[in-house]
Amino acid sequence: MTASVEFRALRRVFGKTVALDGLELVVAPGEFVALLGPSGCGKTTALRCVAGFERPDSGAVLVDGRDITDVPANKRDAGMVFQSYSLFPNLNVRDNVAFGLRVRKVPEATRRAKARELLDLVGLPSYADRYPHQLSGGQQQRVALARALALEPRVLLLDEPLSALDAKVRVALREEIRRLQDSLSITTIFVTHDQEEALSIADRVAVLRDGRLEQVGSPAEIYNRPATPFVAEFVGTMNHLPGQISGDRVRVLGQVLPVDGAVPEDPSVDVLVRPEAVTVVPDEDGGATVTAASFRGASVRLRLRVEGGDVLADVPGHEAARFTTGTRVAMRLVERPVLVAARTATVPAPVVAADAL
Incomplete structure (x- = not known):
């Protein structure tokens, strides 16, 4: 079951830097939304507030209308994929994918079956016994994606997951992410600074500037009818x-x-x-x-x-x-x-x- 996500007047300040300045945005159930903007615009901070890794100074994060601002990260029904993969080097692919299930004390047979199912889903069924150092960057990111999906989260959070990959692999993997999102109908928030990536993969694109939402709309709307000169300049x-x-x-x-x-x-x-x-x-x-x-x-x-x-x-x-x-x-x-x-x-x-x- 997918969920809606709402950023309600979200504000986060680090010293003298205002990372989020009253961010307002609603992501519909099953929607794929890209947060797009230059470095320092607040897009990763917004994502981390949903994941529970950052607590806003004011405002709230709601999932299906429920305020989760004070809910610990491990109690939130969200899966997160990072830019750096963050795989455990001492675990093989199967155990990396099943790690969250092991923490939740899911029986081993169930863990192995789920890992096998997800490796099939991301196109790595024969890689279960390999270790991260034996995989390419694109394969490691697929494993990280499978691990995030293992707990069947209602919200999938992707923090620039493709930026460390070469151009050809990046294009192939973003298409794979979109295919998986379509097949699972999971609510997805995707952070990127790459305009082409955002426009090609998302249902809607939210352009951020200095912690505020500059414009949100379909890729065609953002490109063809930019609401402000900043959006026009940044996108294309x-x-x-x-x-x-x-x-x-x-x-x-x-x-x-x-x-x-x-x-x-x-x-x-x-x-x-x-x-x-x-x-x-x-x-x-x-x-x-x-x-x-x-x-x-x-x-x-x-x-x-x-x-x-x-x-x-x-x-x-x-x-x-x-x-x-x-x-x-x-x-x-x-x-x-x-x-x-x-x-x-x-x-x-x-x-x-x-x-x-």
Whole structure:
């Protein structure tokens, strides 16, 4: 049986550092929610408050409406998987998986049967007698996941479990975690600083900043309709283009587009535009020049030099040959509402996000 989890006005302070500042969030039964944000935003602290490893200074953690803030960690019906695996080196895989059952004095035959079932579930049925040092990083994390599931928790907590793995293994294992979560319908909270990871695996993504919830929504909502400039910047790459506000519209690069969201008081703004919303075609009389191209398989990211700065644009990968360095192009923004922010840049604009190419 799965459970709802609620963070209610959660606050946690370490010295002068405010890790959580009134966090409010509800995770529905069986839902997979990713807590996403930069280092120090409070996402791991929030997870540890659910697990019982941290006690908030104020506010409460509720599971199915029951306040568990003061319940000891070993009395909470939650399983946690850490970044560092935390397997017992002196125990084989079977005994690592069954460790929690042994602590609860479950009979050995039952423990072995449960361990066998879970190793089948995570794709390691033939590894029961091996020791952690005989496993790859991805295999060790699968064992850690099986161990967390052994006690049949109502809530699964994952604290950046994939960050220590190489890229290919990370992608495969995140798909495996999603498959397991779907098959078990277990309420899952997944902490990560990796935007692609959060968007690809979660039902909803909660973006945190300085201990507060900046936005929560589906991956498509977070990416396509960021509620704030911070979310727009943190999730994906953004161009910053100079614009002038007039009413609820903004003039940018010779176009007039509707504004999505709040409008700053100052009419001089930064218009935030993703690279895929910039269309380009080769044109000898165009106002932009390709200065770099980065092949990304399905797409090519171009750096375009325009008067005053650079702009990033994505074009289909099969068109790479049309956009070699030095190619003159005509550039236009997709006709759709754009997010704007108060002008902050003091350097000549347009400018692009720091991760650029």
